[in-house]
Amino acid sequence: MTETGINDRLVRAVLEKTGENAYLCYQCIKCSAGCPLAEYFDLTPNQVMRAVQLGREERVLNSKTIWLCASCQTCTTRCPQGIDLARIMDALKSIAQEKGIKPKVPEVATFHKVFLRNVNILGRAYELGLIAEMNLRTGQPFKDVGMGLEMITKGKVRILPSVARPPRQPKRMAQPGEIAYYPGCSLHSLSSELDESTRTVCDVLGLKVVEPQGWTCCGSSAVHGADPVVATTLPIQNLALVEKSGFDEVMAPCSACLFRFKSALHDLREEDSLKTQVANRIHYEYRDSVRVLSVLDLFEEKVGMDAIATHVKKPLHGLRVVSYYGCLLTRPPKITGANHVENPRQMDQIMVALGAEPVDWSYKTECCGGSLSLTRTDLALALTRKILLAARALGADAITTSCPLCHVNLDARQAQIGLDFQMPVLFISQFMGLAFGIEPQRLAVHKHMVSVKPVLDKIG
Numbered sequence: 485m486t487e488t489g490i491n492d493r494l495v496r497a498v499l500e501k502t503g504e505n506a507y508l509c510y511q512c513i514k515c516s517a518g519c520p521l522a523e524y525f526d527l528t529p530n531q532v533m534r535a536v537q538l539g540r541e542e543r544v545l546n547s548k549t550i551w552l553c554a555s556c557q558t559c560t561t562r563c564p565q566g567i568d569l570a571r572i573m574d575a576l577k578s579i580a581q582e583k584g585i586k587p588k589v590p591e592v593a594t595f596h597k598v599f600l601r602n603v604n605i606l607g608r609a610y611e612l613g614l615i616a617e618m619n620l621r622t623g624q625p626f627k628d629v630g631m632g633l634e635m636i637t638k639g640k641v642r643i644l645p646s647v648a649r650p651p652r653q654p655k656r657m658a659q660p661g662e663i664a665y666y667p668g669c670s671l672h673s674l675s676s677e678l679d680e681s682t683r684t685v686c687d688v689l690g691l692k693v694v695e696p697q698g699w700t701c702c703g704s705s706a707v708h709g710a711d712p713v714v715a716t717t718l719p720i721q722n723l724a725l726v727e728k729s730g731f732d733e734v735m736a737p738c739s740a741c742l743f744r745f746k747s748a749l750h751d752l753r754e755e756d757s758l759k760t761q762v763a764n765r766i767h768y769e770y771r772d773s774v775r776v777l778s779v780l781d782l783f784e785e786k787v788g789m790d791a792i793a794t795h796v797k798k799p800l801h802g803l804r805v806v807s808y809y810g811c812l813l814t815r816p817p818k819i820t821g822a823n824h825v826e827n828p829r830q831m832d833q834i835m836v837a838l839g840a841e842p843v844d845w846s847y848k849t850e851c852c853g854g855s856l857s858l859t860r861t862d863l864a865l866a867l868t869r870k871i872l873l874a875a876r877a878l879g880a881d882a883i884t885t886s887c888p889l890c891h892v893n894l895d896a897r898q899a900q901i902g903l904d905f906q907m908p909v910l911f912i913s914q915f916m917g918l919a920f921g922i923e924p925q926r927l928a929v930h931k932h933m934v935s936v937k938p939v940l941d942k943i944g
Contacts, residue, residue, distance in 0.1 A: 491539030515559035675888030797921035799839030
């Protein structure tokens with residue numbers, strides 16, 4: 485209890501779990517002003533912070549907000565006090581469950597449990613099984629059946645699960661010039677287009693990327709909301725495998741995987757007790773010798789725009805493209821290290837090198853609701869609709885992205901939004917491959933749900 489008679493128990497609980505001091509918030513409301521989901525919350529982010537400050541436990545722990553938060557990191561990035569609001573939202577979920585308070589958005593809590601159990605059993609996320617179980621548990625057995633069947637016919641979905649366990653000793657050691665390649669679960673299933681096109685383009689550019697055998701799930705967009713220690717352990721377990729294999733760099737094409745890696749590294753460097761817990765769980769003390777790169781970092785730093793341009797055989801002249809980075813590639817900068825958080829330029833620069841016309845827009849880092857895609861699909865569709873409409877309004881011929889979770893919403897769910905147009909959505913590696921003169925089949929463009937034929941026709 486504070487001197488003013490306010491119950492500070494919740495503030496202290498949040499501080500203990502996150503290291504974040506809720507009293508630093510002075511209600512500037514930047515978090516709520518930038519939150520893409522604020523209109524769907526029962527408490528805006530700043531109201532959550534005020535409720536925590538005032539000790540209104542029942543109000544905040546029974547709110548929908550803490551469960552609907554998409555962890556897009558916008559509030560954390562824009563807070564002038566540097567408060568990690570997204571982490572506080574996770575802590576409040578945890579506190580609510582410890583107190584036996586039923587989640588006000590039960591499907592989100594169910595997803596966290598199902599996902600974590602799935603990963604614990606198999607080592608990797610089995611997307612088809614995960615979707616089927618979620619549909620059954622939420623009483624919607626036929627949800628997305630049409631979309632799922634089309635995905636199966638296009639070869640996007642892995643029918644049988646793969647089982648992985650981290651080996652005690654690496655099965656292959658790094659060779660000079662090689663870079664470790666962590667595909668993540670999605671690139672072996674729903675987003676195999678990104679995997680196939682990235683490998684093909686890397687081969688053309690002379691980049692030697694090697695997938696370590698025995699990698700496991702990084703925890704993606706779900707585990708941090710269920711168990712913070714496991715959310716750090718899973719990424720570090722993979723980085724430990726990379727480190728023991730002799731690599732000093734690892735590239736993660738998936739933005740969610742990339743963020744989990746960088747977030748885990750940040751937490752490990754800040755919390756000695758967490759470092760000890762993780763070491764005990766994986767039976768290895770990670771030495772922090774591996775640098776984590778995005779696929780955009782790889783192309784920019786290891787090749788360069790001028791060199792990329794020299795490989796262009798079929799320039800993408802006349803093609804107007806908007807670059808969609810998503811919310812986790814650059815935010816927050818204290819974790820990602822991004823120099824241009826709100827206005828990244830890497831994909832735009834690559835498109836220039838390919839001969840296309842990048843169209844500037846204000847939706848580069850907006851959230852598509854990727855983490856809510858299986859739980860509150862209606863909200864994911866609402867956020868995705870805004871992005872597609874904005875691209876159309878600017879006269880874009882296509883959208884490019886490097887995030888598999890974003891691609892699923894923008895491409896696979898586009899038909900569910902009910903627009904009067906179709907917007908092709910290609911991975912940046914696919915655009916690069918097309919400009920390099922690689923046959924579209926090798927870039928897996930046939931797996932997209934929205935036809936890319938208008939793009940192929942335009943570039944001849």
